[in-house]
Amino acid sequence: MxxxxxxxxxxxxxxxxxxxxxxxxxxxxxxxxxxxxxxxxxxxxxxxxxxxxxxxxxxxxxxxxxxxxxxxxxxxxxxxxxxxxxxxxxxxxxxxxxxxxxxEEGRVNLKIHLRRERSKKLIDAFKAKLTEPRCEACGMSFAEVYGDLGGDYIEAHHKIPIAQLDRSSTTTLDDLAAVRANCHRMIHKNNLMLVKELAEFLMLRKK
Ligand SMILES: [Zn+2]
Ligand SMILES: [Zn+2]
Structure with missing residues (x-):
């Protein structure tokens, strides 16, 4: 179970x-x-x-x-x-x-995925590049909602689908999506769904 x-x-x-x-x-x-x-x-x-x-x-x-x-x-x-x-x-x-x-390939890939999302150097570079931190799934703007409290409290999600992860390849900034913690959890909880799938899902629910 x-x-x-x-x-x-x-x-x-x-x-x-x-x-x-x-x-x-x-x-x-x-x-x-x-x-x-x-x-x-x-x-x-x-x-x-x-x-x-x-x-x-x-x-x-x-x-x-x-x-x-x-x-x-x-x-x-x-x-x-x-x-x-x-x-x-x-x-x-x-x-x-x-x-x-x-x-166990899928599980191994999950570990690679998580490791890449926790690469501090890469994530710092990614965040430094964001001019207006906004969740790519739900569109929430950190500056608008949290202002000085936590405008930079955004997370990076590795977008490469888990089955296509290559152990030897390295992650570029383009492979990462800016997401807020909640949306990130939703993505992981639902089998690493695509960021754009979550974005579409949230759009439909708004209507
Ligand atoms: Zn979001
Ligand atoms: Zn992730």
Missing amino acids: GISVGHIIEALSLLGGEAHLKDIEQMVVKIAPLPHPKEPQASIRARIQERCAETASYLQRENLFESVYGVQEKKGFWRLRADPLNPSSPDGFQDGAEAFVEA
């Missing part, structure tokens, strides 16, 4: 890469579609342990998570490994994992 490894990766990314199980749980239940399992935390812990080489439950597939204080300490703090996507890294995929990688 509901909770996948992809959701846990997204939650941890949103939480800055590292968090306690109960915070991961709070974030995952916001992202994952209903119905949720009766005990989301237990289910999340099980998914994490299956993708953590230091645990007995490790599935010998990609090694995505690690315990912050060591598995034996049982403190419940987990983080995303530094670069689980790089096969040459010691923490990378095990041999024979290619078929699984293929099946």
Whole structure:
């Protein structure tokens, strides 16, 4: 039911890469579609342990998570490994994992997507270029609504459709769309719908 490894990766990314199980749980239940399992935390812990080489439950597939204080300490703090996507890294995929990688392509791409949206240098350059910050989905102007309080409180969304993401290519400023936090959440919540799809949807609702 509901909770996948992809959701846990997204939650941890949103939480800055590292968090306690109960915070991961709070974030995952916001992202994952209903119905949720009766005990989301237990289910999340099980998914994490299956993708953590230091645990007995490790599935010998990609090694995505690690315990912050060591598995034996049982403190419940987990983080995303530094670069689980790089096969040459010691923490990378095990041999024979290619078929699984293929099946997990969408999730891997989600991680690339999130990573690119969190590239501080790129986002800073993108924001510096915006003369009049306005959400490209709903049209809200930050300056008009928030003025001095938070005219620059805009987020950057990576527009390349997830299936077309190329691991090796880099992101240019043209790949990014300015969106406000709410619209950004809507886009991600609905399977990374296109910014223009959300814009059209909102237009229709206004009528
Ligand atoms: Zn918006
Ligand atoms: Zn986004």
